[in-house]
Amino acid sequence: MVIRPSHVQLHHTSQLGRRHFFRYLAGGATAALALGQLRPAESLEPTLEELCSASPLNSRCQNYLPGVQAKDEQGQLIQANQLLSTPQSGNRIAVKGLADPAIVYLVITSPPQIAEYAISSVCTHLGCTVAWKADQKQFVCPCHGSRYDDQGRVVQGPARRSLGLVTVVVKQNQVRLVARPPAFDPRSKTLGFPR
């Protein structure tokens, strides 16, 4: 039996350890790629959908309409100019189009414009659908009484988190809903994600 000096054994062991480590890394990366968890370097560029929902005026977005077209509660496609033809600054207008959340509230600013974000109707307590009460300027949940201000911030529990936001793009007289947070978060006054 050959007895190796201890430093040789240590070296041998650390070599084996390193080999296992690199094999482990390579295996992990392959698995992650297979599962789509790692994006190849070239796909770190935003997709056209991402770019044009965050920066609709970007020159690459001239002919691109992100998201889906908003419909009114009767299922009719909404035309931006018609929506703004009646004075309703400060109002919140329930529209459909996205699968989740099924209803969002457009925000009409003053002077009347359609804001670049809409407010989700899904109560953050247990998921009931909140209703806009124009006379109280609040969203009210019929299930357990949570209330939110006109920006979707909680003013009365049991809900503890603000209503979600989605991106709105107004283009070619269409109102487009994109199921991702807006580039600008009107509640924290910060960028939601890079433009």
Ligand code: FES
């Ligand atoms: S689900 Fe809205 S308050 Fe409970």
